[in-house]
Amino acid sequence: MTQKHNAVKIQQQVVARAASDGDGVKLLRVFGGNNLQRFDPFLMLDEFGSEQASDYIGGFPSHPHRGFETVTYMLQGKMEHRDHIGNVGLLEDGGVQWMTAGKGIIHSEMPKQTEGKMHGFQLWVNLPAKRKLVPAAYQDTPADKLPWQQFAGFSVKAIAGETSINDNKINGYFTIADTEVVYLDIHLAPGQTISIPKSEQLNAMLYSYQGAIHVGEAGSINKEKTLGLLSGAGNLTISNNSNDTVKFLFIAGKPLQEPIAQYGPFVMNTPEEVEQAIMDFRNDVLTD
Template structure:
């Protein structure tokens, strides 16, 4: 394979836009809701972050999901999960929750703090058609259990997937068979660069949440709060030309290449399946 870094390019850039969800939680919607095939197998990425309790205190009261997975990564703060299965979990600083809604789950996500900063991300990952109705389950993983490594000039928190960073093999906590999700949180020191392998088999993207980075040999600028969709294959060079540390997410996954029909918290393959999900929820059998 030709590993020339010029083969990997920025296909499109999106600037995160203000939104609200749940009971009025203020957040930034990085992508979601339109032209989802571009992001396949991913459906949505939100960044939530505020020092003001009024922006997050109302939380996300009980609501349903069917047909996909949610990955909540908490940089700072405390959020309690409760669901219809009787599960209760606390997601705290640096922790990750990977929840598979499958056939159906009704859960709430409520802040367990009344002051201070809350900052994190929620990523939605689609499920293959044959797995959309599997039993719901979830995992809460504490920060100390997620692989984290410090290298000269950069550090990597490996939430999911296997990948080489600067030719160093890393293995994330989660291994997702169908979509082969790679999810990294990377901190890059000033005037440093790293190399990531990009393959055409996976849809890949970068999201800068603190500071700006330069992408590829042409140095495409990826500003703070900006997502870059990538195309091509080869070694992608990412550089921090600034005087402060840059922090960004690298997310990649294998496209399912299946029809996507979404209605709010339900993501299925056909309109009839969406209608069934609504009917099941209204009749109290979504999760049975």
């Protein structure tokens, strides 16, 4: 008997809300946080973007993390990463920083510009219980290793994972075995339509950061700065019915289906593990 799948549809839409983090950095919190909905295996998505230096100049001074990974994607701007391991990296236009906090990392993310636009995203990806205490790791990947791939009617920057768009095979730079993350930035030209396969096994979402998109029979994301959480399986058809290029993120991952206990920058499986992380940080042994 042939297995029948539910058609892909937009299960829920979430409008990004204004927030502040770090030393007064103004941003849009698309989803996530201690008491807000998470989309397993993803914990949080922030968009930061401003031409006013006062909105970002304070940066993110030294702070800890444990139990998950952060993916910072810079559309425009310069930000410097420094951590307790001794890593120093400059994140610039089109670059990506993938950081595994694991057992513990203490780092800072500070702007290396005093004027001009800074625009990008930070995604938090959960780690499975078996890997929450792995050694911390950091990889800074410049734009020349993450080129825009040009196709008829659209272009894509493939940050992670494997998929296809209009039967064109898309291979991301990063491969994440535990959660099979797919992370794409897609620019769709006016009047164009693309098709992306959506697996039943992966949770997937679209975030339109510039313009509105029509998602086949699934519905429409009529306002930019809006996330659409997808359900079902099959071919996801995305159209641009406007006169301008639309820009959006396609993010998918395999859910871990594990309990989550979170206190700020510590994401573990139980409250006791979170308490231990807090005590380790207070006692200066978070990274030992």
